[in-house]
Structure formats: structure tokens, C-alpha cells
Amino acid sequence: MSLITEDIELEREYSPSMWSRRFPTAQEVLQHHLNFVTAESEAVTNTIPHKLEIEYGSTPGQKLDILGTDLPDDAPILVFVHGGYWQELCREVSRYPAGPLHRSRVKTIVVGYDLCPAATLPEIITQIQSAARFVFEYAAKMGSRGVYFAGHSAGAHLVAKLLSSADFLDSTPGSERLQGAFLISGIYDLREIVHTSVNELVQLPKEWAVPLSPQFDCYNHLQTRRVRLYILAAQNDSPTFKKQSREFYELLHNTCLMQNMYLEIKDEMDHFDIVECFAKQNNYLNNVLIHDIRKHL
Template identity: 35%
Template sequence: MMASREELEHAYSPSRWSHRMGSDDVINAHIKTLTEGSNLARECVDCEVGFSFGLSEKEKFDVFGAKTLPGDAPIFVYIHGGYWSALGREMSSFMAPVLCKAGAVVVSVGYDLAPQANMDEIVSQVKKAVSFVLTMATRRGSSGVYLCGHSAGAHLAALMLSQNWLEETMVSPGMIKGAVLVCGVYDLRPLVNTYVNDPLKMTVEDAVRNSPVTHLDKIAGFSEKRRFIVAYGDHDPPEFQRQSTEFNIALSSRGIQSTLMVIPDTDHFNVIENLQLEDYSLSQEIVKLMNLNIGPILDQMQSTNIS
């Protein structure tokens, strides 16, 4: 039996499932937390903001730690969520103090939001941004690029794993060493008949074309040596939990090194907000993924301007 629109909208409304506060409050708190954390990052980490990679005002990314860290430092690329219609790069660098101290350059990516852009255009813009970062990584001699996205951003990051970057940028797809996909939607079809799609106006065909689940073989073909983390909070909506679990199984069944993380006592929002914390389990796993060690590096860098 097919779910009604009302049932689907409830299932795909993360704010209705928080265990910490009401729907409006958790969204307002999320925006406040991301904004304050990102403002702090711009104050305490060397940064270059507003690199343009396209013609629109939102097609920009910010770079943290590039001046201080060595050229071979890994690059952590963060793609924000907001159901493709909210948030932005200005509030997407909240994890930079922790990850830059651990030894990674952090890049926060912006893109046009619906309804100004449709899904195809958003995917194309993120693709351009990642192309620029891969070129930057090659020029720096970086040890690798690691993609991370939250919610809608996890969907976009997952799609980037299916690209043949050698054709796009003359950079080997092997430059992307891994990905951290947090609370993502990997099959867009359930969203077509919900409020989420009102600004996007996706057809079923659009949803299929832009769903990572329809590109699994391509992802596997480029990801033989990549390592993935697929994560969600234990108070995420059941549909987000299901999509994450099934996507991780699909990756693993194709020989990809993918680990599922269910993070206790977190909902759809603080599961990503907590990347501001050095001792947070997902922060620690990301540092390990990038072959860094948060403790000693932190100690060594206390006297630098990243402290």
C-alpha cells in the first residue's frame, strides 16, 4: 500500500522527530549553532572566503587552513544540507577549527538554492565546485580529498562519487579518497509528492536521474580504494535510517569499504552540529579516515594561529 502525501511528509520531516525540542525550535537552534560555529571558524582559523567557481552569487566556496597547513594536507569538502532550498556556505564551516587543528584543509561549498535552481542545476554547480577543489588539491600536492555532506548535502556528495573526474578535470578519480555521508537521502523518488519538492519541481524522471541509488555501479567503479562512512543519528526519522542503512549495504555488496555509524543520543541536527567537538565519535572517525591523529596534531599546533 502506497503511503499518502501526509505520511510521506511526516516521514521526511526531520524536525518532527527530534528528541530534544519541538519542530520549530530545533530548526532555529540548528541555524544558530551552525552560524555561531562558522563565525568562530572565521575568527580563529586562517581562511580565504568567497572563491567563485560559477557566475551566480552563491557559487562560491570558503577555504580554511590552506595557508597554515602543508601542501600535502588532506582536503575535507563539506556540502551543506537544507533540503536543497535553505542554509549556505556562510554557516557551513563550523567543523573547521577541529579538523584544521587535526591537519586537514576544510572547504565549505555553496550552491544556488531552489526555487532559483532546479535539481539538475544544483548537481551541476556542486560538480563544478568539486572540480575546482580537485584541481586545487593536485596543485597543492594534497594526500587526498574527502567529501562530506549532511542531509541534502549527503545526497550531493554521494552523486559526486559517481563522476569520472578524469574526463571533467584531468584529475584522477583516485584523488577522492573517501566520503562521509551523514543523514542522506539517496533515493529521491519518495520526495516527489511532498512539500520538499514544491520549490524543486522534480518529475519522477528527474528524481531517478539524480538519485545516487541509480548510480551505484558507477560509484563502485570509481571507489575500489575509497573508504566511506555512512552515518545517521539514532533519533533520525526511520526513513532516513532506512535509506542510510540500505545505501551502506548496497555499497558494501559492491566491494566498497563502507562503514555504517549509528550515533547515539543524536537527532538529524546535532548529529552534524557536534563536529565542533574534538571528542565527538564522528569527529574522531573522520580524522581516522583522513589518516590523521587528532591528539598529537592538536598539541603541536596550539602555538599557531589555528589555535
């Protein structure tokens, strides 16, 4: 196979919109997703009591939103980290999970962060830690019964990197409230990404790919904390995305010997509607979360 052909295939593998079967073109997939999350986020912002644009750091992107401020102080919390290959989307269009969660008496915290190329990927990872520190301190102050994280696509990568840091969790007050995480159509091995157009804005040096990949981290500390991890991908994700989810599950289950592990490839879904369903009543993400809360909290 020629290098040109290999490059084309690699680009396709890391272009999630090209694998959806819902629309004729990749551009229509992306436009629908943006329209959907924008409209749903606006709807929940207009209907759910909230506090927006809370600064957790000094740069413009380091803000978060709390939706469901009318719920009891001890309400469980879901923290949502959006995707967009670390260079697209934003906090304002990522509030859409809050509607069904609010009806289930769960607060939603939506984390924003600076995007590439204004920020480097190591800087973004550090920002997510800062946001998590704010969340854990808030949860402790309010007496929340439990904190969950969810990340989609690049957001799943950021959540996975957050969870990999035993030092951070051990040194952060309130982190004992961490109950579980949902990693949705994530990317966990960055070695091939540096050879795609994604890296034009991310500007990730090749030598950083392994240190910044969750696939090469250790998660043994999560076992003693009894953190539960749900790794999800879509049937109509690319083969590479599905492979990465499976390989990350195998790392956690076989190498790190974690027991509270769940892997599912969701039938008839693609990279985008697997997370869009968060906005719908009786969605599987909400149902799994509520089941986990009722079982463990």
C-alpha cells in the same frame, strides 16, 4: 489507509525536525540548529586563517571558502557540502567543521551552491561537480596528501551523485587524491520526495526522481580507486531516513561489491546534532577522519 493519512505520514517521514527529542517543538529544533551553526561558523571565521568567496562558477551561489590557509601545502582537505533540502542554509553558516579539523592539521573547504527554485536540482548537481573540479585542481597544485568529502542531508545526496560519475572522476585532474567520503543522514531515493512539501520549491518532475537518485546509480568504479565511504544516520532520524541509509549501504556493498564500506546509526543523536558535533573537539566525525588519514596517507 486514506490518501490524506498517507500524505500526512509521508510529510512527517521527510520532516527531520519532527523526530528530535531534544526540544518540545520542531521549530525549536530548527532554530537551535541555525543558531548553533551560525555562531560556530562565525567563531571559526574569526579565528582561522582563510580565503573566502572564491568563485568556481559564474552564478552568485557558486563560491567556496578555504579555511586553514596557514596549514602546510600538503595538508589533507575535507570538503563540506551543506544540507537544507537544496533550498535552505548556505556556505556562510556551514564553516563550523573547520575548528577541530584545523587543530588536527586538516584544511576545510566549504562549498556553496545556488538554491532552489533559482536553480534546478540537475543544475545544482552540475555545480557540485564544478566545485569538486576546482578542489581537485587546487589539491594537485598544493600537493595535498588526500581529499575527503562530507555531506549532510541533501548535501549527502549531492556528494553521492558526485561520486557516482565515473566519467567525471576519470576526466578530472587531481581526482586520484580522493580518499573517502562521509554521507551524514542523507537522502538517496527521491521518489517519495516529489509528493511532499519539499518539492514546492525544488519543483522536481516525477520522471526525474529515479535518474537523480543515488540509489539507482553505479559505484563500481570507486572500488578500483579504493575510496572509503562512511554512511551515517542518527537513531532519532525518521525511520525513512534510516532506511535510506541502510538501503544505500546495501546497494554499495551487495550490488557494487564495495569493500571499504562503513554503516553506523549513531545512538542518542538526531538529524541535526549528528552534524553539529563536527564543531566540537574530539567529535566522532573528526576522530574517524583523522584515523583514516593516519592509516592510509
